[in-house]
Amino acid sequence: MIDPPRPVPGARLLFSLDPSVSYLNHGSFGALPISVQRAQQRLRDEMEANPLRFYGTGLMDRILHSRRHLATFLGADPDGSALVPNTTAAVSLVLQSMRLGPDDEVLLSDHAYGAVAMAVRHRCRQTGASARTVAVPLGLSAAQTVARVRAALRPGRTRLLVIDQLASATASLFPVREIVAAAGEQDIPVLVDAAHVPGMLPVDVSVIGADFWVGNLHKWGWAPRGTALLHVAPAWRRRIEPLVVSWEHEQGFPRAVEFQGTIDYTPWLAAPAGLFALRTLGLELVREHNEALVSYGQRVVGEALNLAPADLPHPGGPGVAMRVVPLPGGLASTFPEAQALRQHIAEKLAAEVAVNAWGGRGLLRLSAQVYNRPEEYDLLAERLPPLLAAFRK
Structure with a gap:
């Protein structure tokens, strides 16, 4: 009972x-808590009072401040992380940076979020690569899940494994640290889709050790919608190719990813208010x-x-x-x-x-x-x- x-x-x-x-x-x-709504609205009011000043000197410093706050909360390296609109955008960013070819494949589980699976298949069609799915039945133990994913990897062919930390459709929690380690034994990069993790579950991204890890803050982290954090392992940071080329492009990752001209940055700047509300409540x-x-x-x-x-x-x-x-x-x-x-x-x-x-x-x-x-x-x-x-x- x-x-x-x-x-x-x-x-x-x-x-x-x-x-x-x-x-x-x-x-x-x-x-969104009312307090966070108001924090974002104050930022919008500031932006509309003087758009040139808002987008001018100091914007990237403010973005960096928010990024450091969010990354620290998640146990991620702030200098190896970038703020992005959502997990789906981060997946497309990683796929573009992989430089897939006709002999490559991307491996997914059958728990993958629909839009993520769609992005993988779309990119594979563009590059001639293939997308393959490994079935992970409900109710498997952590060890059984790791064994099933390990058996599906094909060294020399599998260029990327995309795995959920907490699956959207099935609410299944995956042993991502062990899966990342298993893939690492075969030199296969891993992208962890942790869309639902920030705020809901305690997490230390540095301990997971994934090549790419992304989580939304606008779900369980009480941040405004359009706030996610992508962490990239050191070996991949120089290879990240932004989906949008803008004024910070020559600065490389993460600034080249974060600055996209006149988009609305207020969700990112107000995101720490969400974590403050969460911590205040307990x-x-x-x-x-x-x-x-x-x-x-x-x-x-x-x-x-x-x-x-x-x-x-x-x-x-x-x-x-x-x-x-x-x-x-x-x-x-x-x-x-x-x-x-x-x-x-x-x-x-x-x-x-x-x-x-x-x-x-x-x-x-x-x-x-x-x-x-x-x-x-x-x-x-x-x-x-x-x-x-x-x-x-």
């Missing part, structure tokens, strides 16, 4: 979410609350769908604030069907969840954040079964 955690006092008031909607999908786009308190609450939510929704505890996937590690509930067979087994069901749930139940098609089956993904309450999951559990029954007809 999993009991829900006590609510974090006053936490719901820190956000401006619509109170008529159960927002159980923090993992997709995050939700980082460990937030993490413990979110894991306990999403575990409760998975249980009650799973029980409502007549699933036994053994049928509910566990992420494979502590602290994960997302869980999935397998849907009845024949529901949301394709991407369009999953999107349609998610929208139907939003419209009919006033509940925002994620629905993904994975391995031929639909998975409903729940998230938990400090603004959520146990009764939101209880209500979803009560109303979801009849909705799914009607949706199938």
Whole structure:
């Protein structure tokens, strides 16, 4: 029996979410505390008061200050990291810098985020390289996962391994440190997609040792959207080719990547305010609350769908604030069907969840954040079964 955690006092008031909607999908786009919204708005006001001064002398120093703050929080080398809009942009940046050829391949797991897999396949088509997928079934131990990925590597052919640290569709936690070490034994570079890690899980990027590691701060790190950190190992920094060539190009990585003319830099500059809000509330308190609450939510929704505890996937590690509930067979087994069901749930139940098609089956993904309450999951559990029954007809 999993009991829900006590609510974090006053936490719901820190956000401006619509109170008529159960927002159980923090993992997709995050939700910004009001204090961070205001910090970003002050920066926007400053920018509009004198755009020339804002974009002129001092902007790169301010970006560097934010980058150092965020990188230190993640255990990454600030001088070997760059601020980027999101994980998807970082993946394209790395793929462009790899200089793939017809005899090369990029290896993914079947947990890879859809847009990441799309970017890999697109780049492979451009270069004549091939994209290959290794299946990693749910429920494998860490050792079994490492063994399966290791067996799929092909030295001399595999030019890049792209692996999730915490998979979006399945909420599975991968033993990335061990996977990176296994690939390193065969001199195969690794890109770790850690989109959901910053803020949710404690992480030390330097210990993972990946050639490339990228995580979004605008999900669980409470930063404005459009804030992610890409860390690059020393051997690759001079080989990074920015997607946009602008005035800082001759400075090399990371400045050449970060400066892109007159884009909006206020998300990056306001990002430390997100970490400040998180730490003020209590980082460990937030993490413990979110894991306990999403575990409760998975249980009650799973029980409502007549699933036994053994049928509910566990992420494979502590602290994960997302869980999935397998849907009845024949529901949301394709991407369009999953999107349609998610929208139907939003419209009919006033509940925002994620629905993904994975391995031929639909998975409903729940998230938990400090603004959520146990009764939101209880209500979803009560109303979801009849909705799914009607949706199938």
